Amino acid sequence: MKIQPDEISAILKDKINDFKFEFDIAETGKVVQVGDGIARIYGMDNVMAGEMIEFPGGVVGMALNLEEDNVGCIIFGETRKIKEGDIAKRTKKILQVPVGEAMLGRVVNSLGQPIDGKGEIKAKEYKPVERKALGVIQRQPVKEPLQTGLKAIDSMIPIGRGQRELIIGDRQTGKTAIAIDTIINQKDTDVVCIYVAIGQKKSSVAKIVKILEYHGVMDYTIIVMASASESASLQYLAPYTGCTMGEYFRDISKHALIIYDDLSKHAVSYRELSLLLRRPPGREAYPGDVFYLHSRLLERASKLNEELGGGSLTALPIIETQADDLTAYIPTNVISITDGQIFLNSRLFYSGVRPAINAGLSVSRVGGSAQIKAMRSVIGQLRVDLAQYAELEAFSKFGSELDKATQAQLLRGERLVEILKQGQYQPLPVAKQIFIIFMANEGFLDKIPVEEVQKVEEELFSTLDSEYKEFMGILIKDKITDETKDAMRKICEKVLTKF
């Protein structure tokens, strides 16, 4: 079919006739100062706090400080493109980011833009980054477990869906490793994971992406990255962006897990912004609202009531301490906001106990009610035994003679520590966790030399995999009865015959 030039002209004429001349009317202000990721704007009398501001060159910012004569604004982009005297426009929109299934498997920046080179994200929905946390009526107590796959955590410091559990410890103690293991363990479950990297090296994040891809878990994971090279404003925004993405899944009755790695750097970036915006400095030069910075973020993690679909958003914030000091400003703040903490100790880490969880200082305030019954019925006095062992171990080093009961406690403690050790990226199904803890608690390992405990564990797991698959399925269904315990004892004895 040939199109005649006359026809094209006719179409064009029609289009021109239909063209509606529209004005762009915008409230504007004048940039009077720009630099260090912030800008001050004169004018814009009606701007809202948190509103998006458009600068020349497509740069976007957010109004943070509404002062008598100017608006303090953080800039998400290159400040070099903005000059003094430039016109900044109001958008009348609170900063929004894309959310939805399309985000899964992608690495995005704090504005939700893809940075993984996999092309455009075709998100259907956008949601504001700052949302008020849900009220009491919309929530319900945490009741379902979120399995991390780590024996030490799932047994002693159980985490429930909708809980906020802090992972805290010095540098190089395995905080991120716990978070990554937890993500890996969500494979084949209905939990969507969001990993927010704040102020980290790009190489570290690239490594995490590779690990997640290798374990085939990237498909249900979103990574929000504001690396160390990004501006403080982007680092400040990243956790809120991640949280908004997580809330989307919670609100459609799904379950989501979000990891903030880490909030210490987030507080530092906020301090930087606040000082640049000339807000009064408080303790350690942090602004007065540094508590609110984290409380409003972590309060957004929640378990919805059944009328709202029962979805959940579980938060695992990470805090880095200096020299195991839990009493510093930011750690105490976040400890008081969260529903418990997993404290990682560098001494334990370097003595080979990995994950280096300090059982005495770690706690889960609400997770107990979410722990599966079977696990609850086998753990018994695990935490107390471990705490007592840690104390007795210190005494035993004096070399004084010990009574039989103390020796027995030490013997049991050593084995408990041994069974709670776990390799990185090797999360364990809960049934196997129950079995090995049962074995240690019942004293089956007491006669086994400590060096052999790992081998017994391996043997137990291979026996369970090969011979008792059905039994393992039933095991986690309900509370463990006396008959089940008898059956478990028989399996333990059978395994021990090989040693």
Added chain:
Amino acid sequence: MRNKLIAQRYSKAIILNMEKRLLDSLLEDTNSLKTIFSQDPSLIKSFDSFLYPLKKRIDLALDVADKLNNKNIWKNLFRILIKKHRFTIIPDILIELEENILDSRNQIKVSLKIAHEQTDKILNDIAEVIKDILKKDVILDVKIDSSIIGGFIAQTNSILIDGSIKNSLDRLVKIKK
């Protein structure tokens, strides 16, 4: 920016102490002073300079004020500004005064960019369009800028009305993306 805030306060104080009927003459004074100071910016520096004795500077300023309609107001203002070593903010005060007076008359000054010279009729039509949007009578300050291709861009202190062809094309490009 700080000067702007101080200028706003001075301007507000002057307007509050003026009778409404005198506002027109005050606007006339303001425009005269704006012309004087824009023609010779060094004059402002001289009034603020410690090189000349304070009395001499005040006397000179009072001489200038004598030539204006509202002598007393200007004399008081100049005296305070020179004594407080703040005479450099006089241009900001004049701008604020002009805006406030226009505002009290429900008028607004609009900087209008157009691509080519236009007839008075078209300019009046544009002024009507802007008036409809801003709900104020418009005083146009027309500038030619061929980069906007066609249409117009009207800018006040806090509102930008972009009805340029360039903006429409930019919008079209964005939609196509």
